[in-house]
Structure formats: structure tokens, C-alpha cells
Amino acid sequence: xxxxxxxxxxxxxxxRDQGERPTCxxxxxxxxxxxxxxxxxxxxxEFAFYHAQRRSNSSPLQGxxxxxxxxxxxxxxxxxxxxxxxxxxxxxxxxxxxxxxGIAPIFRRGGSAGAxxxxxxxxxxxxxxxxxxxxxxxxxxxAPTINGIVDPAHGEIPDPAxxxxxxAVGHGTFNGSKIVLIRNSWGQxxxxxxxxxxxxxxxxxxxxxxxxxxxxxDVFTDPVTT
Numbered sequence: 001x002x003x004x005x006x007x008x009x010x011x012x013x014x015x016r017d018q019g020e021r022p023t024c025x026x027x028x029x030x031x032x033x034x035x036x037x038x039x040x041x042x043x044x045x046e047f048a049f050y051h052a053q054r055r056s057n058s059s060p061l062q063g064x065x066x067x068x069x070x071x072x073x074x075x076x077x078x079x080x081x082x083x084x085x086x087x088x089x090x091x092x093x094x095x096x097x098x099x100x101x102g103i104a105p106i107f108r109r110g111g112s113a114g115a116x117x118x119x120x121x122x123x124x125x126x127x128x129x130x131x132x133x134x135x136x137x138x139x140x141x142x143a144p145t146i147n148g149i150v151d152p153a154h155g156e157i158p159d160p161a162x163x164x165x166x167x168a169v170g171h172g173t174f175n176g177s178k179i180v181l182i183r184n185s186w187g188q189x190x191x192x193x194x195x196x197x198x199x200x201x202x203x204x205x206x207x208x209x210x211x212x213x214x215x216x217x218d219v220f221t222d223p224v225t226t
Contacts, residue, residue, distance in 0.1 A: 002147070006125045007170040007181060011035040013042060015194020017187035019088050022063035023049050025134070025165035027185035029069045030078060032130045032167050032213050033109050042081040043107065047099055050084075051076035060090055060097055063163070066134060066209055070111040074217055077108035108217035114210040118178060118200060122171050124212055130167050133182065134209040137162040140202065148192035149174060151199040158206045168210075174199065 012035045018027050026049035034043045051072035052064040072078075083103040091097050114120060114131065124131045136158040144150050170181030179197040188194045 001176070002172070002174050004170065004172040004181075006122075006172075008035070008125065008128060008130055009169055009181070009183075009195065011040065011128075011130070012169065012183060013040040015183060015188050015190075016042065016045075016086075016185055018045070018086075018185040021087075021090070022061070023086075024185050025064045025066065025069050025132075026052065028132050028165040028167050028183075029073060029111070029211075029213070031183060031185070032132055033073060033078070033107070035130050035167075035169075036109070036213055036216075037107070043078045044081050044084045044086075045078075046084045046086050047076075047078045047103070048072050050097065050099060051078075060094060066113060066132075066211055070113075070211060073213070074108060074110050077106040077217075079103045079106055110214040110217050111211055112214060114212050116207050116210050118180070118204060121168050121180065121210060122178070125168060125171050129212055130169050130183075132211040132213075133166050133168050133203075133207060135164055135166065135203065135206040136160055136208065137164050137206070138202075144191040144196040148196045149179070149199065150191075150196050150202050152202050169195070172197070177201065 018024055026045040030043045030045040030048050052068040053060055055071050056065055056068040084099050121131050138156050138158050140150050140152045167183040168180050169183050172179055178200040181197050183195055184190055
């Protein structure tokens with residue numbers, strides 16, 4: 001038996017694709033941010049990732065940290081995707097990886113780390129608030145069923161070396177167990193148009209951090225100084 005209790009997919013546009021770069025957290029945060037705005041306009045993951053890496057003094061070849069992404073969204077903000085479209089590949093000279101000048105407007109939003117208990121995630125979803133999830137992965141995540149279910153095989157264990165960020169956007173039950181609907185950043189060919197349902201058995205032992213975006217800090221129309 002499959003039952004949907006909360007489904008926030010209408011807040012979002014088509015699922016996006018991060019490609020081969022380690023930008024899953026920038027995509028998750030950017031899409032959560034965009035989903036909270038009045039009308040869906042994708043926001044620049046490139047801009048968010050750039051400022052997160054600059055704040056943490058990290059290479060663009062590394063994944064961002066949750067703290068640096070939240071700081072970047074609050075203090076640096078991000079423009080619409082059209083302001084700095086996502087780069088499939090970085091410039092060979094990383095010194096050339098800088099935002100275009102004169103991007104406006106910039107949207108800023110506060111955020112904070114949250115509890116990683118399933119009950120807390122469900123409570124947020126029931127308040128129409130998407131939740132950023134940081135998880136480890138295992139083989140079942142790469143091949144959701146035809147119904148979009150991700151459930152670990154017997155003996156399947158999380159791989160601590162495989163870390164990924166996604167967005168919780170709904171919840172329900174499947175065969176009497178809780179499931180969480182997530183939006184991924186691997187394009188629309190993954191799962192059901194870029195979404196899948198994670199069983200409690202999959203999610204609970206793999207989840208290691210969450211975050212929620214809070215108030216709209218401000219909307220600036222002045223060009224960004226980089």
C-alpha cells in the first residue's frame with residue numbers, strides 16, 4: 001500500500017543535473033531556496049558554490065560544507081540561474097572562475113542546521129518547508145524501482161566515502177513504513193523525473209545532517225561586488 005501525505009513537488013520546476021562536479025549541496029540549497037520563493041525561477045548554483053568555496057578557502061574540485069553554503073546564501077546570496085549559468089566544466093585556469101560582473105538582483109536567505117530525526121523532517125514538511133538532507137549512499141540509491149522507491153537490499157550498508165545532498169520534499173507510507181520523497185540533482189532520468197521515495201530503512205542509518213532555510217534576508221538590486 002502506497003500513501004502520500006505531503007508532496008511539495010509543485011513548489012519546484014524540473015529537476016536539474018549537476019553532472020560530474022561535486023556541487024550537490026549547492027544544487028540542494030539553491031533549489032530549496034528557489035522553492036520557497038513565490039514563483040519558481042531556478043537560482044544560480046554556480047554562484048552559491050563559488051561563494052561557499054571562497055568562504056571556506058576550498059578548491060572548486062571539492063564539495064562544499066554545509067556551514068559555508070548557509071553562510072553564502074545568507075551573506076552573498078544568489079541571482080537567478082540566468083545571471084551565472086551552471087558550468088558543465090570549470091575553466092582550466094581556476095583563477096578564471098569568477099562570477100560575471102553586474103549581476104542583479106541578488107536574493108539572500110537565512111538558514112540553519114537542523115535535527116536529523118525523521119520525525120523532525122516530517123514536521124518541517126508538514127509546514128510546507130523543504131529540508132536539505134546530507135546522506136551517505138549505497139547501491140540501491142543509484143537504481144530506484146519503477147515506482148521510485150529506494151530501499152536497501154538485505155545486508156546493504158552505507159558507504160561513508162559516498163556523501164550526497166538532496167532535498168526532502170514530501171513524505172508518506174509504503175507497505176506500512178514511513179517514506180520520504182526527495183528531489184535529486186542527477187537530472188530527470190533518475191527516479192521519477194528526478195525524484196524518488198527513500199524508505200525509513202534506507203534513510204535513517206545514512207542521514208548525518210539536515211538544514212532548513214529560514215527568512216528571506218533581503219532582495220538587492222545593486223550589482224554584486226566580487
